[in-house]
Amino acid sequence: MNRPTRRQFLQYTGAAAAALGTGGLVGPARAEEPLKIGVVYVSPIAEIGWTKQHSLAVDAVKAELGDKVSFTVIENIFMPQDAERVFRELASSGNRLIFGTSFSHGTPLQKVSPRFPKVAFEHCSGIVHRANLGSFEAKYYEGCFVAGASGAHMSKSNKIGFIGGFPIPDIVGPANALLLGAQSVNPDITCNAIFLNSWFDPGKEKEAVNTLVSQGCDVICSMTDTATGVQVAGEKGAWSIGYASDMAKFGGGKQLTAFTLDWSSDYLRAAKGVLAGDWKSEVRWDGLAAGVVKMAPYNEAIPAETIAKLKQLEADIGSGKVHPYAGEIKDQAGNVKVAAGSVLSDSDIRGMNWFVKGMIGKLS
Template sequence: MTKLTRRDFIKQVSAGGIAMATSGIAIPTMAQEALKVGIVYVSPVAEVGWTRSHDLARQAMEAAFPGKIKTSVVANVAQMTDAERVFRDLVRQGNKLIFGTSFSQQTPIHKAAQTAPSVFFEHCSGIRQAKNVGTFEARYYEGTYLSGVVAGKMSKSNTIAFIGGFPVPDVVGAANALMLGARSVNPKVVCKTIWLNSWYDPGRERDAAKTLVAQGADVIVSMTDTPTTVQVGEELNAWTIGYASDMSKYGPKKHLTSFLVDWSSHYIAAANDVFAGKWTSRHQWDGLKAGVVKMAPYNPAIPQDVIALVNERQQAITNGSLHPFTGPISDQTGKLRVPKGSVIPDAELKAINWLVEGMTGLG
């Protein structure tokens, strides 16, 4: 039997998809009963968005182990008190592998894990591990940097915008990378930022998008769980860039691209480790290179030389010759934060709480 490390398995899935990852390797044999896997979604399962990306990963995991996995899904669990009850219920139902899909579920998942030491928990967006709690995240900033290159080239007003859920480090870092990408091709560009203080609020998001267009933004990037911003952009003739899923169907004329997240490799690798009896707690933070972050097809309205430049930058990030957070970088007050030639270490990126020069918000 071929034994794979978790990282080896992720590489195979990312390189060639589920079929390649499961072809020619020996999947560990299960006991008679299927592995029960519980998943807690922070929002409803829709056609696109954050939760949709997790549900696609669930489907990929089931396809990778046909007949060997039984999943239980609980959607739209945004409140911490509700989340703790749901996690405990999934434990009582016999689930041996449980996924949390939101930063807001961190305290509930750890409370549940403390009382269920034989159950393995995987927490997406979590920053704290335990013996039976592992975490995984995406380097969204790589996708927003490329989005920024597109935005900087396509903006005529030199004003772009970012709509985020909460100003947590992962999202703040993504917003910063958008601006850094935009200014790398258009030094005059500025970025207006609105925080919804909600992961899922289409009404508030619509108001934010309309406000930003009224303030002169002609490219809006959303990091939310709905296609609302893309729809508003289509209505008001503003370019948009989506998140988590390809949102072009909601803005066939004005949607430029989306930066995608594909969690399939993490879900499959976690299940593989449980089957193999070698699951361990760890933190994984993957991006373009591992195929966790991807770019959706580009709008034909984008000039070919811009697409070529974006593809060149993407290759540079993938091969390590370009890091979006390479100095000099100043914050929105003008203070130098990253000297020329230096790169923000991962540990600092994971805790970033300031915006780069040229952005509004947080200050």
């Protein structure tokens, strides 16, 4: 697998620049040629976290398809102007399938994909779709609901904490689900929320954990691309909930569980589709039932009968028996957002820009 650095990639000139000017369309590869696949990561590949899970999906494709595929992976591309240049270069260099792995890659993909109609683009966390631009996403809120229930069983202060990268629907929705899951066990529990406005800032994340602990939160969930939240919570004696990867090894024995992400089925489906010539732009949104969201092993400190209840909750959410956003649900101001007997629609979940009652914090 080729892995040029960000600096090397963005310094490409000459022939590549000329190709960018033509919008160079990529025709079908010869039978003996591997399918060239480009993948752009929003952060460096670490031992755990969001980008690590995408790298594991790449490994799954390589393991199953072998020499039928060839990858070019670019790490640490967050700024839109950089991402646009990278996606154009990948498309002009013969990659017939290209993955963007962050919400921040959305606008660049929307600009680049129309210029390369014979290239298949896949966007994780995407909200705009075209004939050659599909998207895939996880129902994080399902795992958050279960994790919140685990936290409520172990909290003594009736206060949990949430740290998010940015106040976007993909993060606001899971934050709400965390509290709703906790309130399904203890209606009196509350959740303090802090947003870092960064996916990768261990220093700010450490400060956020310290703040939440000082506010009395004894269970901390952090949706960022580091294990800092789990690690610092453990050092402070608070329980933690991991995100994307199982972070138990960093938690000092205090991680209750983690809602992990397995993108392998999305990557394999796209690669096989392009190889077979029948790839289609799709909107895929899967959770516990499909195995895209998985719960990490529960902490042995949780009573066995409680673990059994949590596993049953997983199954009930997967089967549809339990929906994390079933009414009645009120917002912070006490307004009814989901009536009793109703369930929040998928479109409203994916566009969630409000906090549920019991959340303490602002969407900023």
